[in-house]
Amino acid sequence: MILCVGQSASGKSLLLKRLQNIEFQATNYLDIPSTVPTVGTNIGFIKTKSKTITIEEVGGSMAEIWHQYYSDSQTIVFVVDSTNMSTIGDSCVLLCQMLSDTNVINTKHILVILNKCDKCCNQRKDEIMYLLMIDNLIQSLPNQQITVYETSCLTGKGLQLVYDWILRYN
Numbered sequence: 653m654i655l656c657v658g659q660s661a662s663g664k665s666l667l668l669k670r671l672q673n674i675e676f677q678a679t680n681y682l683d684i685p686s687t688v689p690t691v692g693t694n695i696g697f698i699k700t701k702s703k704t705i706t707i708e709e710v711g712g713s714m715a716e717i718w719h720q721y722y723s724d725s726q727t728i729v730f731v732v733d734s735t736n737m738s739t740i741g742d743s744c745v746l747l748c749q750m751l752s753d754t755n756v757i758n759t760k761h762i763l764v765i766l767n768k769c770d771k772c773c774n775q776r777k778d779e780i781m782y783l784l785m786i787d788n789l790i791q792s793l794p795n796q797q798i799t800v801y802e803t804s805c806l807t808g809k810g811l812q813l814v815y816d817w818i819l820r821y822n
């Protein structure tokens with residue numbers, strides 16, 4: 653099972669919808685499926701020719717109980733709204749808390765998604781990574797493989813990479 657966490661409105665529910673409907677080659681989706689804030693959890697299934705992978709989102713408003721789901725997850729996807737500078741500090745704290753949880757220390761593969769890269773903004777990927785202290789985390793956690801991708805669930809950018817990562821490690 654993949655656990656998908658991240659702050660409210662970072663784009664987890666839309667990501668789940670996109671991953672279940674594989675048309676990543678699209679440079680621009682025509683549709684933007686509606687989402688509502690997830691209260692509790694939201695489960696999706698990614699079907700491939702050989703297997704079905706379960707992905708479980710736990711809403712951002714449930715951050716205090718994310719830790720209850722860590723031990724059941726094979727991999728974790730942490731979604732960040734990379735365009736919201738007012739929440740990036742909180743995302744950093746939540747990411748550090750998650751990575752220091754005893755049940756996550758054995759989770760080898762973690763994917764950090766810098767979402768909403770379609771939005772007009774001046775921040776560059778390395779600046780967001782600096783604010784999230786990603787390089788420090790990677791150095792301090794040599795037994796875990798932390799991957800970072802930029803995505804847009806609006807245009808589809810980066811979703812193929814996410815999909816390939818999920819298939820590789822689940």
Ligand SMILES: Nc1nc2c(ncn2[C@@H]2O[C@H](COP(=O)(O)OP(=O)(O)OP(=O)(O)O)[C@@H](O)[C@H]2O)c(=O)[nH]1
Nearest residue numbers: 660661662663664665666687689690712768804805
């Ligand atoms: N511009 C842009 N908007 C996005 C993107 N991904 C999601 N959104 C929008 O962001 C809003 C919140 O998306 P959700 O997927 O509901 O966010 P969430 O992380 O599931 O939020 P919670 O369930 O409350 O934790 C919605 O209006 C989405 O359409 C993106 O890549 N780009």
Ligand SMILES: [Mg+2]
Nearest residue numbers: 664665689690
């Ligand atoms: Mg949601």
